[in-house]
Amino acid sequence: MPKISKKGELMPPSPIRKLVPFATEAKKRGVKVIHLNIGQPDIETPLVVRDAIKNFDYKVLSYLNSEGSEKYRLKLVDYYKSVGANIAADEIIETTGGSEALLFGFMATMDPGDEIIIPEPFYANYNGFATAGNIKVVPITSSIHNGFALPSIDEFEKNITSKTKAILICNPNNPTGYLYSIEELEQLKAIVLKHDLFLFADEVYREFVYDGKKHTSILSMPELAQHAIVVDSISKRYSACGARLGALITKNKDVLATVLKFAQARLSSPTYSEVAAEAALETPASYFEGVNKEYISRRNLLVELLNKIDGVKCPMPGGAFYAMAQLPVKDTDHFCQWMLEKFSHNGSTVMMAPAGGFYATKDLGKSEVRIAYVLESAEIKEAAECLEKGLEQYASEQLTTNN
Amino acid sequence: MPKISKKGELMPPSPIRKLVPFATEAKKRGVKVIHLNIGQPDIETPLVVRDAIKNFDYKVLSYLNSEGSEKYRLKLVDYYKSVGANIAADEIIETTGGSEALLFGFMATMDPGDEIIIPEPFYANYNGFATAGNIKVVPITSSIHNGFALPSIDEFEKNITSKTKAILICNPNNPTGYLYSIEELEQLKAIVLKHDLFLFADEVYREFVYDGKKHTSILSMPELAQHAIVVDSISKRYSACGARLGALITKNKDVLATVLKFAQARLSSPTYSEVAAEAALETPASYFEGVNKEYISRRNLLVELLNKIDGVKCPMPGGAFYAMAQLPVKDTDHFCQWMLEKFSHNGSTVMMAPAGGFYATKDLGKSEVRIAYVLESAEIKEAAECLEKGLEQYASEQLTTNN
Numbered sequence: 001m002p003k004i005s006k007k008g009e010l011m012p013p014s015p016i017r018k019l020v021p022f023a024t025e026a027k028k029r030g031v032k033v034i035h036l037n038i039g040q041p042d043i044e045t046p047l048v049v050r051d052a053i054k055n056f057d058y059k060v061l062s063y064l065n066s067e068g069s070e071k072y073r074l075k076l077v078d079y080y081k082s083v084g085a086n087i088a089a090d091e092i093i094e095t096t097g098g099s100e101a102l103l104f105g106f107m108a109t110m111d112p113g114d115e116i117i118i119p120e121p122f123y124a125n126y127n128g129f130a131t132a133g134n135i136k137v138v139p140i141t142s143s144i145h146n147g148f149a150l151p152s153i154d155e156f157e158k159n160i161t162s163k164t165k166a167i168l169i170c171n172p173n174n175p176t177g178y179l180y181s182i183e184e185l186e187q188l189k190a191i192v193l194k195h196d197l198f199l200f201a202d203e204v205y206r207e208f209v210y211d212g213k214k215h216t217s218i219l220s221m222p223e224l225a226q227h228a229i230v231v232d233s234i235s236k237r238y239s240a241c242g243a244r245l246g247a248l249i250t251k252n253k254d255v256l257a258t259v260l261k262f263a264q265a266r267l268s269s270p271t272y273s274e275v276a277a278e279a280a281l282e283t284p285a286s287y288f289e290g291v292n293k294e295y296i297s298r299r300n301l302l303v304e305l306l307n308k309i310d311g312v313k314c315p316m317p318g319g320a321f322y323a324m325a326q327l328p329v330k331d332t333d334h335f336c337q338w339m340l341e342k343f344s345h346n347g348s349t350v351m352m353a354p355a356g357g358f359y360a361t362k363d364l365g366k367s368e369v370r371i372a373y374v375l376e377s378a379e380i381k382e383a384a385e386c387l388e389k390g391l392e393q394y395a396s397e398q399l400t401t402n403n
Numbered sequence: 404m405p406k407i408s409k410k411g412e413l414m415p416p417s418p419i420r421k422l423v424p425f426a427t428e429a430k431k432r433g434v435k436v437i438h439l440n441i442g443q444p445d446i447e448t449p450l451v452v453r454d455a456i457k458n459f460d461y462k463v464l465s466y467l468n469s470e471g472s473e474k475y476r477l478k479l480v481d482y483y484k485s486v487g488a489n490i491a492a493d494e495i496i497e498t499t500g501g502s503e504a505l506l507f508g509f510m511a512t513m514d515p516g517d518e519i520i521i522p523e524p525f526y527a528n529y530n531g532f533a534t535a536g537n538i539k540v541v542p543i544t545s546s547i548h549n550g551f552a553l554p555s556i557d558e559f560e561k562n563i564t565s566k567t568k569a570i571l572i573c574n575p576n577n578p579t580g581y582l583y584s585i586e587e588l589e590q591l592k593a594i595v596l597k598h599d600l601f602l603f604a605d606e607v608y609r610e611f612v613y614d615g616k617k618h619t620s621i622l623s624m625p626e627l628a629q630h631a632i633v634v635d636s637i638s639k640r641y642s643a644c645g646a647r648l649g650a651l652i653t654k655n656k657d658v659l660a661t662v663l664k665f666a667q668a669r670l671s672s673p674t675y676s677e678v679a680a681e682a683a684l685e686t687p688a689s690y691f692e693g694v695n696k697e698y699i700s701r702r703n704l705l706v707e708l709l710n711k712i713d714g715v716k717c718p719m720p721g722g723a724f725y726a727m728a729q730l731p732v733k734d735t736d737h738f739c740q741w742m743l744e745k746f747s748h749n750g751s752t753v754m755m756a757p758a759g760g761f762y763a764t765k766d767l768g769k770s771e772v773r774i775a776y777v778l779e780s781a782e783i784k785e786a787a788e789c790l791e792k793g794l795e796q797y798a799s800e801q802l803t804t805n806n
Contacts (some may be wrong), residue, residue: 001629001655002601003567007536008511017469017667038466045464053675054457060643061448061679066420096499096647101667108411112515126683128668131670132510133410146712165405198405226404242674244454253404258411259748264420265531266502272456272675273644276464377498 011131015124016356022340023351027309029309032348034370034383037373039174039293039321043239043246043291043374048308052279053272065258066169068094068247069353072278078173078245079281083206084395085219085249093248098204098233105229108258109198110135112300119151121324121358121365123174123202136163139360142226144368145325147315148176150184156191163170166198172205172215175358176324177299177317179209183218189218192227198255199224204233205320207288210296213318225251237293238280245273260355285346295321298373300382305384306371309391314371324373328391332369334392345389407630414534418527418760419773425743426754435751436743437786439774442577444725446642446694446777455682456675467671471497471650475681479650482684486609488622488652493742494574494661496651499606499672501636504651505532511661512601513538516586517605518566522554524727524761524768526577526605534707539566544761547729549719553587559594570594570631571600575608575618578761578773579727580702580720582612585619591728592621592682595630601658602627607636607649608723610691613699616721626659628654629757639724641645642694698724708787709774712794717774731794735759735772738797748792751785 016038017371023033025364067073073089080087095101102125110116113133118126120139132138140155141246142148156167166186172179180188192199201218218228248259300315302323306314311328329335339349354367373380418443426436448728468478476492483490498504505528513519515537521529523542543558544549557604558571570591583591595602604621612618636649651662670709689700702719705726709717714731735757742752758771776783 001657002512002659003512004657005512005514005517005568008664010509011661011668012665013664014469014667039461042463045461049464050461053459056456058453059447060443060445061643062443063644066417096673096679097669104668109408111408111410112537114408125668128665132665132668134497134515150545165408169544174482174730196405227480240464240778241466242671244673254404254407258407258414260778261411261416262535264417264645265414265528265535266500268507268645268647269530270499270647270673270676272679273673276675320685328476349777 001291007131007134012124012127012357014102016353019336019340019351022337026340026349031344032345034348034350034375034386036375036383037353038353039236040241040376041236041239041321041370041374042046042376043240043294045099046280046283048289049238049240049276051160052275056272056275059245061271064094064271064274065397066268068092070352075278075345076283077092079103080219080249083217085140085217087219087249089250090147091249091256093263094269094274095105095248095263097244098126098202098231098246100140101231101246102126104262105200105231105248105257106130106133106135106197107262108255109377111167113163114165115161115169116166117156117159117164118168118358118360121175121355123170124357125167127360136365137166137308137360140363141361144313144324147322148173148178150180150187152189153191156204157265164195164197166200168200168202170202170220172208172319174320175322175355176203177320178211179213179215179318185218185221189221189224193223197227198229199227200229200231201233204231204236207237208292208321209290209319210299221248224371230256234277238283240276240280243273243276245277266361294380295373297378299323301377302371302380302384305381309384309388311391318325321373323373324368326368329394331366336369339390340392343390343393345386348386350383350390405655408763410534410537415527416758418785421758422743422754425740427726428775429752433750434747437753437778437789439776439778439786440637440754442483442757442775442777443644444639444642444777445779446522447544448642449616449658449683449686451685452641452679452682455678459678460677464674465774467497467674469666469671471495471672475677478681478684483622483652484513486620487539488624490652492771494652494654494659494747496659496671497677498649498651499667500638500647501605501649502528502535502635504634504649505529506535507662507665508603508634508651509533509536509538511658513568515569516566518564519569519571520559520562520567521571521763524764524806526573526756527760529571533635540763541612543603543762544767545579547716547718547727551581553583553590556594558588563598567598567600568702569603569605571605573605575599575612575722577608577723577748578725578758580723580725581615582618582721583639588619588624592624592627596626598646600630602630603634605634607634607639610640611695611698611724613695613702614721627699632658637680637683640684643683646676646679655719661684676731696756698776701780702726704780705776705787708784710762712787712791714794724776726776727771728774730767732770732797734769739772741797742793746793746796748789751789752791753786753793
């Protein structure tokens, strides 16, 4: 029997999805599973998007241009202007989700053995795209103790080698919810200019910024014109994860020309999705105001309730819709599976993402979980109570087992 | 300025799309461009597909399962049964077009430096997916003189090395239209079993088979259970290229588990597209009968008209909707660009795909073009006349230039 590739063996399973079979079993037993494990918002997709699809008129469902239609990209120019970035239509390449933008960006800039520095914990699928290109991820650890702020410049400098081609940040951050300050972005700018590196920024949560803070796009930093590569997606912004429509944005012409070749190989992004994305740009401002208000009240409730639980620590996130929490357990992989397999409280249990999969350094984050607050407040309350009871029962069972 | 990757430099531009800027210029000058360059069918997408999208009812456009919904994959089981293949739902992984199935299949089975044998001319984008994985394409040349039949077993044996991991065929073939016989597939079976290789088959044109011939899927060959990996797509079958919805099908559990990890990294295929694909399975048989009748009459007309032109040779294709033609010119790259830049006849010109890009061996296919007969007969007639006049004028200009 022919063998799979070494790369395929190395490819990490998704830490967000790997507990799915246990959740499915729990549901079969009649247990209600409260999903805090995946960043799938429950917020309604804007009506203007759903109407555009309903009214989309065509006889032949054709390919798009590989880089996306000019009409849509011209409208994106206005959108990026509204977030402080002066971008031309031909500096945007439409992609099938932010995922494909990452894959194409990695492939266009890095060869097998090249290195990319990423502050950890980070969105686990970055590992997947790096593995696909035989690229080495070099993690720099940020800590729950200062809310996952950017590690010091020294930490970056120490890890830069002749193989380093890029630094990647996610801002606001998934999984930590951390929002990088302008000062932190200036520090990154200094590093990438000094060492002539690419700076990737995954900015798909750009609109989800709280407490009067402001998001800064690296596209708005003129000195980074040849270095900045931004990954974007409509998934979170318009609660349209299923569209799989994103973009790669850069002013670097060589990167654009190279990414276009990868885009041409797969012909085009999905046509329905571009129709949805173009319509989404007409979403009224009131939609975002409502959504952000909702996320803020969920976040405040979640963080308050979690920190009230004995032994739980959860820093206040500044953006996105994730929080990282430290639990009083040794191994959240085991605990999260146990919650699904062995536990229920009033007929419910909670599904969370064990944080180990968000760290590249072995054994880090074993006591942490990522929680996506994509549920209504009543469910968050139920989840927090359920988690508290679960932690109590788990602790007593562990005691019993250890005796 | 940071540099792009070597891989990015090696990435070939699309031979199908590279002349697009010249076509755009021609249109700006008021010239009608008859598009024979791209396999974008003009046939209407089935009404049942368009209705399903219009009536798709949802509040939140959510992710799908990474492998596609069970409901859709269960329906695919029936479809594959209807084409002679006994496949279970969990032997199917939904992909974003056949393109992604190829990329995931390559990544799951081959590491950098590994080799895949592909009879040439072949679909140019195979090069792109191989380059993305630093995989070496080893071409085996098939010839216009026997209608692009499978090269001899000897040719395969001569090219198998310790690095060879797979053979890839496209059946019916893009760009040649060749339909492999059962005898040829049996020969391939013997080779892959003897050398323990994977056999990839791109079968996206499975339904487009003419003259009473029958397509054989490698999925219907039980001895190949651990070796066969099929790439599929709804693009051509239902004239739904813009859906970008395909599948990878195999009975090899290791390959399935590995491909699933790549699928998880990009979360899911587009949700609208799966809705379209599921509806497409309800397309009435009469649709395909009408479509095939149409393609046969176009093919017959095209091949007849082309072979009437002085110095043009075009073998009769057995399937798909492509024909390869040899033209009486030295360099079809130059000629096809000239047709767009310098020539028109009654206000029209013809756009074709120069065949060089479909060969991996340097300088092969320089006199050939790929023609997609995705236009109505009246336009095919106009195109053939236009091509004939173009060839005449080009020949006389070349004579003048050479004196």
